[in-house]
Amino acid sequence: VSQSNLLLIFDLVGIFVFALSGALEALPKALDVFGLVVIAGASSLGGGIVRDVLLGATPPAAFNDYRYLLAPLIAALVVFFLHDHVRRLAPLLTTLDAAGLALFSVAGAEKALRFNLGPLAAVGIAVITGIGGGIIRDVLLREVPRVLRKEIYAVASLVGASIVVAGDRMNFNRTVTALIGALIIFGIRMIAVLRKWNAPTASTRPAS
Amino acid sequence: VSQSNLLLIFDLVGIFVFALSGALEALPKALDVFGLVVIAGASSLGGGIVRDVLLGATPPAAFNDYRYLLAPLIAALVVFFLHDHVRRLAPLLTTLDAAGLALFSVAGAEKALRFNLGPLAAVGIAVITGIGGGIIRDVLLREVPRVLRKEIYAVASLVGASIVVAGDRMNFNRTVTALIGALIIFGIRMIAVLRKWNAPTASTRPAS
Amino acid sequence: VSQSNLLLIFDLVGIFVFALSGALEALPKALDVFGLVVIAGASSLGGGIVRDVLLGATPPAAFNDYRYLLAPLIAALVVFFLHDHVRRLAPLLTTLDAAGLALFSVAGAEKALRFNLGPLAAVGIAVITGIGGGIIRDVLLREVPRVLRKEIYAVASLVGASIVVAGDRMNFNRTVTALIGALIIFGIRMIAVLRKWNAPTASTRPAS
Numbered sequence: 078v079s080q081s082n083l084l085l086i087f088d089l090v091g092i093f094v095f096a097l098s099g100a101l102e103a104l105p106k107a108l109d110v111f112g113l114v115v116i117a118g119a120s121s122l123g124g125g126i127v128r129d130v131l132l133g134a135t136p137p138a139a140f141n142d143y144r145y146l147l148a149p150l151i152a153a154l155v156v157f158f159l160h161d162h163v164r165r166l167a168p169l170l171t172t173l174d175a176a177g178l179a180l181f182s183v184a185g186a187e188k189a190l191r192f193n194l195g196p197l198a199a200v201g202i203a204v205i206t207g208i209g210g211g212i213i214r215d216v217l218l219r220e221v222p223r224v225l226r227k228e229i230y231a232v233a234s235l236v237g238a239s240i241v242v243a244g245d246r247m248n249f250n251r252t253v254t255a256l257i258g259a260l261i262i263f264g265i266r267m268i269a270v271l272r273k274w275n276a277p278t279a280s281t282r283p284a285s
Numbered sequence: 286v287s288q289s290n291l292l293l294i295f296d297l298v299g300i301f302v303f304a305l306s307g308a309l310e311a312l313p314k315a316l317d318v319f320g321l322v323v324i325a326g327a328s329s330l331g332g333g334i335v336r337d338v339l340l341g342a343t344p345p346a347a348f349n350d351y352r353y354l355l356a357p358l359i360a361a362l363v364v365f366f367l368h369d370h371v372r373r374l375a376p377l378l379t380t381l382d383a384a385g386l387a388l389f390s391v392a393g394a395e396k397a398l399r400f401n402l403g404p405l406a407a408v409g410i411a412v413i414t415g416i417g418g419g420i421i422r423d424v425l426l427r428e429v430p431r432v433l434r435k436e437i438y439a440v441a442s443l444v445g446a447s448i449v450v451a452g453d454r455m456n457f458n459r460t461v462t463a464l465i466g467a468l469i470i471f472g473i474r475m476i477a478v479l480r481k482w483n484a485p486t487a488s489t490r491p492a493s
Numbered sequence: 494v495s496q497s498n499l500l501l502i503f504d505l506v507g508i509f510v511f512a513l514s515g516a517l518e519a520l521p522k523a524l525d526v527f528g529l530v531v532i533a534g535a536s537s538l539g540g541g542i543v544r545d546v547l548l549g550a551t552p553p554a555a556f557n558d559y560r561y562l563l564a565p566l567i568a569a570l571v572v573f574f575l576h577d578h579v580r581r582l583a584p585l586l587t588t589l590d591a592a593g594l595a596l597f598s599v600a601g602a603e604k605a606l607r608f609n610l611g612p613l614a615a616v617g618i619a620v621i622t623g624i625g626g627g628i629i630r631d632v633l634l635r636e637v638p639r640v641l642r643k644e645i646y647a648v649a650s651l652v653g654a655s656i657v658v659a660g661d662r663m664n665f666n667r668t669v670t671a672l673i674g675a676l677i678i679f680g681i682r683m684i685a686v687l688r689k690w691n692a693p694t695a696s697t698r699p700a701s
Contacts, residue, residue, distance in 0.1 A: 133551030135341030140406035198556035225528040320641040343549030348614035
């Protein structure tokens with residue numbers, strides 16, 4: 078798989094799963110169909126748009142390829158028209174969201190490296206790509222952003238992105254490190270959810 | 286009217302009415318005069334700034350022409366100093382906001398077409414231009430964004446922007462389609478408000 | 494001090510104090526260590542990133558110099574591990590935040606002038622640089638943005654930025670006006686806090 082094809086596939090699959098999870102998360106809010114489209118679009122395109130704006134890659138990919146705009150539209154309509162069936166898939170929501178986080182973080186790291194950013198900056202862009210859409214969704218729905226809740230979320234993105242960036246510095250095969258990075262993000266996030274892992278908070282630490 | 290004059294007029298009138306409606310909406314929050322200026326500025330310039338950043342047209346028009354910055358300043362001061370008179374105009378708030386939505390959506394579509402975006406992307410930029418400032422205002426005021434409430438709002442923008450983009454593809458006269466598009470957005474939004482039209486929600490639909 | 498060194502120093506010190514004040518403000522929310530890093534980063538880098546995106550100076554400085562990313566990381570870890578000691582510094586929070594506002598507003602004005610923006614636009618960019626990070630922090634923490642509370646905040650930034658821009662028009666020494674502008678912002682903000690100065694609100698004014 079060529080590098081730019083890899084980026085496109087990661088982007089499109091990531092957009093679709095983030096759009097599904099965003100629309101599912103918005104279902105209890107009784108939005109109308111257009112509100113659902115707005116939330117699905119913000120959840121799934123927000124991270125990549127912020128990434129492209131920061132990289133100066135304007136107009137963002139989301140506006141250069143109609144498939145990027147179609148994906149959240151279809152996802153929102155699927156959730157709207159099949160909500161009774163889709164609702165039964167609620168346990169899937171966390172899994173879809175973890176997959177989106179993995180795909181977006183890796184795609185963000187890849188694109189930042191292609192724009193010749195330094196390693197720390199590439200990891201930063203990767204994490205912003207992974208968590209940006211979810212933050213915008215949570216702000217619009219007036220939820221506490223998931224990334225601030227006591228869950229392993231940003232850190233999973235951080236670990237996987239660091240692997241992709243380190244692999245690039247060591248000239249490892251790009252496709253292989255991308256897949257390894259994505260699997261590690263997905264794995265850390267899913268284990269954290271299943272085992273209810275939380276990172277330590279300042280108030281729960283013994284005083285130093 | 287030349288195309289770029291048309292864009293400027295639509296932008297400036299849109300900024301002024303959005304600034305007035307933003308400041309009026311913020312009045313009950315008892316902000317100070319500077320808070321009112323911030324809200325008027327965010328409501329009225331936010332959509333166009335986001336549009337220009339996405340198009341890579343930086344610095345955004347709002348920072349290239351002092352009239353763009355003066356308009357919300359004047360609107361905020363008018364609302365602040367004449368609030369008792371202005372308050373009586375509250376029924377006008379929805380009308381002003383609908384006018385702003387119409388002007389901004391059409392100006393957004395025009396500018397996106399001038400930057401050679403595809404039709405779907407141009408409609409997307411148009412809707413973001415139309416609803417962006419209001420979303421920023423509502424997030425700052427900690428309200429549920431109007432676009433997510435059960436009202437015909439984003440869809441009015443979507444319909445009018447589609448007309449402008451379709452007219453462009455068919456080489457219709459630009460000024461005429463811009464005016465038609467704006468009138469249709471304004472009309473749909475006003476009828477929706479007057480008749481309390483709502484788009485369907487997933488929970489009110491019969492199960493499929 | 495050369496102009497670009499001055500900008501770097503103002504930026505880095507501003508980032509560190511804003512990161513400290515952001516992390517301190519987030520402490521009562523019982524975020525985990527990564528949430529604290531996210532808030533420290535958003536508070537301290539947000540204003541400058543928005544400035545650079547608006548100026549078209551992408552990738553933003555924060556992604557071009559690893560020291561910009563290290564500063565909020567260190568600040569967040571300091572607050573996390575030394576929170577019992579740091580908490581005693583709570584009275585410092587307002588002072589740190591006022592210093593950050595001063596440094597960022599001046600750095601924003603300097604950079605906008607270097608990008609040849611007009612005076613009103615340069616002041617606008619300066620204020621956005623100064624208040625942007627705090628707005629993002631408050632939105633993420635679901636607080637009413639400080640800039641909308643009845644406090645002299647944006648206006649302090651406005652006055653100092655206007656001095657820097659006016660000094661530039663009159664060809665005064667850049668370093669001198671930068672320091673004067675920063676001291677005036679810091680001074681206005683601290684006096685406003687100590688004397689509980691508030692700007693007038695529409696509802697407290699006698700009707701006109």
